[in-house]
Amino acid sequence: MCGIVGVVAQRNVTPILLEGLRRLEYRGYDSAGVAVLADDNHLQRVRAVGKVVELERTLEATPAVGCLGIAHTRWATHGKPAEHNAHPHVSDGLAIVHNGIIENHSPLRRKLTDLGYVFTSETDTEVVAHLMAWHYRQTPDLLTAFRNTLAELQGAYALAMVHEDEPQNLYCARMGSPLVIGEGSGESYIASDPLALLQVTDRFRYLDEGDHARLTVDGCTLWDRQHSPVERPVKRYQHAALSLDKGEYRHYMLKEIFEQPEAIGNTLSGILGDNHVLTAILGPDAESRLASVDNIHIVACGTSYHAGLVARYWIESQVGLPCQVEVASEYRYRTVAVPANTLLITLSQSGETADTLAALRFAKDQGYLATLAICNVAGSSLVREADWRLLTQAGPEIGVASTKAFTTQLVALLWLTSALLQVRGRAADQVAANVAALRQLPALIDQVLALEPAIAALAERFANKHHALFLGRGPHYPIAMEGALKLKEISYIHAEAYAAGELKHGPLALVDENMPVVSVAPSDSLLEKLKSNLEEVRARGGQLITFACETVEQPGADGDTIRLPQVDDIISPILYTIPLQLLSYHVALVKGTDVDKPRNLAKSVTVE
Ligand code: F6R
16 A cells, blocks of 8 residues: 655665665555655656656656655555656645545545646645645745644545755654654654665654654654644664565565464564463553453454454353454444443554554444454554554564464464463463463474475466365364465455355355365364365365365365374464465466565555
């Protein structure tokens, strides 16, 4: 999704801006642009459709050099991907970049058109540029004009602005979309994601909702939404451990799949005792408050939602607490019945997903006992706004398709299940068994990763396929859902997941020799039921591809079964995720798609 970078320095900022944009490429975008203030104080704007490399080529022909600049990668919302819609947008000597959506852009556009402004794009952002120019005409003080502009905007934004009249200053503001200020020595930066700036700094201030700031080479001045001066603490970026390079891997996605043993090890470190879990990680009052939880609601989107669905099986079966799981885009707009003593859990890799964040804010007025964010990004909005936070330590996830963030979320949720048991003083044996199983995971995942060549061979079967079914039962049903999501998003094959028992209620009609049916068949109490479902598929000529436990007798047709180690049932959903990730990855290779940046998708969905 859209990305913002801005720099004020005593050297040419264009290379820093471009490197920042390259680092944001993983988020998904369709065009890019920069605006740099030249030494003679005139704005140079360069934009290009397509990848950042196209912008670089354009800049070779039309260089933009100067000490103050802003840059943007755009993911089209208002107006098609085209150069005239790309940011920055300009008006009367100023340039603006924007992430988010200005909901009242239509009335503002009408008002500005009546005032004589001519629009060259279909974007909501150009409205902000002209509005800012108009306010600056009314009050020749740029900061006041900036504030007056912000006061008229409805919706979500992270904004950055430079003006020819103030060549030392970069202005920015945040409301509903993330923005950080980076501290350098003798230079200052902004970005929508700290990853964009890690080449120049690891020190960041995270803006609160309504904050706005003016940056110079000496630092920044910050104000809150009431225009009162505020300080936001400088924090060191915590993701240094797992590197941002692809290293020996062909794609980030593959690298991130293979990082899972380490990511899970990092997530577990500091939260497990020898045979118990360390609840103090949630804060001093966590034990007593967790003990009083009677219900759980989990809210998330996409892959994170699937992690919540698995957790429901764990929480209800082990702790006996009712647990409801819902996609955030639905939850946030309905009337929710919240029983007494309900804990709300939001799950998110990025912590900036607009629907999940809105759900958390909505939940604040619904009478929950407490809110907990399980998230991979320490400084994210979700983490800052929840009562409790549990950080997964997956490291930066660059591939758009979520992999290690999902399995580390599952690990965090199994930790939580164990914590809920432990604070009730119940089932110490079960807690100890969960802890032991969690500790085994990194080594077990290494064993499954070694199956990659066999899984790659299976992927060839999808070369001419357009549809696939994924089957699972119990906690492996959400794992089948996650497998189907992975396949469709990176290979563009239409994939659907079903609880295997549902097959005969409709989807069986789809099964013939052109329909691959991928199933997850661990050795658990539902295996015999699943085998019957697979027989139904086999009888109709469906192509069975089965991931089964090494101890299970022939669940699929000859040659189509990949064997996984036998493990404790509780961690089995985590283990069976790995081959499905590898299968999707290799099918995408066979199909020749852009694995790390699938079409139409964005890494962090910061608009509704
Ligand atoms: C799929 C995927 C998405 C995200 C979803 C939520 O591979 O990555 O479905 O899981 O957009 O994102 P987060 O977890 O950042 O809230």
